[in-house]
Amino acid sequence: MPNDPLFQFIDVSYEAGGNKILSRINFAVHKGEFLAVLGASGAGKSSLLRMFNSLTSPSQGQINFRTQNIDSDIQCLRKNVGILFQNPVVFSGNIRDNLLAAGRWDNNIAQTLDHELTHALEQVEMGNIELTHNAKDLSGGEQQRLALARTLLNHPQVLLLDEPTSNLDPKLSRSIMDLVDKLRKTLKLTVIAVSHDHLLMRRYAGRVIVLSRGEIVGDGPFKALDRSAVFEKAGLLGNEVNDET
Ligand SMILES: Nc1ncnc2c1ncn2[C@@H]1O[C@H](COP(=O)(O)OP(=O)(O)O)[C@@H](O)[C@H]1O
Numbered sequence: 001m002p003n004d005p006l007f008q009f010i011d012v013s014y015e016a017g018g019n020k021i022l023s024r025i026n027f028a029v030h031k032g033e034f035l036a037v038l039g040a041s042g043a044g045k046s047s048l049l050r051m052f053n054s055l056t057s058p059s060q061g062q063i064n065f066r067t068q069n070i071d072s073d074i075q076c077l078r079k080n081v082g083i084l085f086q087n088p089v090v091f092s093g094n095i096r097d098n099l100l101a102a103g104r105w106d107n108n109i110a111q112t113l114d115h116e117l118t119h120a121l122e123q124v125e126m127g128n129i130e131l132t133h134n135a136k137d138l139s140g141g142e143q144q145r146l147a148l149a150r151t152l153l154n155h156p157q158v159l160l161l162d163e164p165t166s167n168l169d170p171k172l173s174r175s176i177m178d179l180v181d182k183l184r185k186t187l188k189l190t191v192i193a194v195s196h197d198h199l200l201m202r203r204y205a206g207r208v209i210v211l212s213r214g215e216i217v218g219d220g221p222f223k224a225l226d227r228s229a230v231f232e233k234a235g236l237l238g239n240e241v242n243d244e245t
Pocket residue numbers: 016017018019021039040041042043044045046047048
């Protein structure tokens with residue numbers, strides 16, 4: 001059915017090391033959404049995000065991906081659901097080596113031709129950089145774009161972002177998020193972005209889930225929530241670093 005959710009969390013809780021990290025999480029994500037998950041440090045954002053590609057599994061409850069249990073085909077899940085972390089994963093070697101590392105999830109990628117790799121670089125606006133360029137010589141922003149290009153080679157439906165710009169200055173953060181948003185539109189991606197930076201996220205996300213101490217304390221359109229007491233209660237106000245211009 002066209003309106004079936006892409007992901008559905010049903011009464012999901014997560015405990016680790018004797019800590020209750022997520023409690024009774026219920027929500028659904030639909031195709032094409034740009035969802036921001038906001039919360040203070042330690043709220044459980046990364047734990048929640050990692051569940052979308054089964055890097056973390058619930059202690060209780062169930063997660064469905066396209067109506068099936070999320071663990072029913074992990075290889076298919078990981079190919080469809082790419083993730084970018086705060087510190088981009090960069091392997092030793094050149095850009096080509098780094099892009100071909102996507103082959104962990106796609107058996108065909110080892111045969112990927114250079115023009116496809118160059119196309120992925122163009123998608124992340126790095127078409128001017130040679131495939132033979134040493135990846136470790138790239139700037140922080142370029143390394144994040146390279147990690148994004150590697151993910152795109154798997155033709156994902158979903159992009160998970162875990163504070164992908166918190167090591168970058170505000171201008172670079174905006175340019176990476178502008179790129180992600182452009183790709184969301186052109187490639188019809190669903191984007192789920194975890195952040196503590198509500199001023200950055202409100203530029204892009206239509207919907208926000210607010211996490212506080214492992215519980216969802218707000219879920220709705222950004223405009224309805226971002227000036228509300230929910231944000232204050234979740235520790236999101238104060239210390240904002242990005243300007244609103
Ligand atoms: N595997 C784990 N074992 C024990 N505690 C954990 C584990 N993973 C996360 N935590 C704790 O759970 C809380 C939430 O962590 P995390 O999901 O990383 O939050 P956030 O990304 O919002 O900062 C933190 O207090 C963290 O120390």
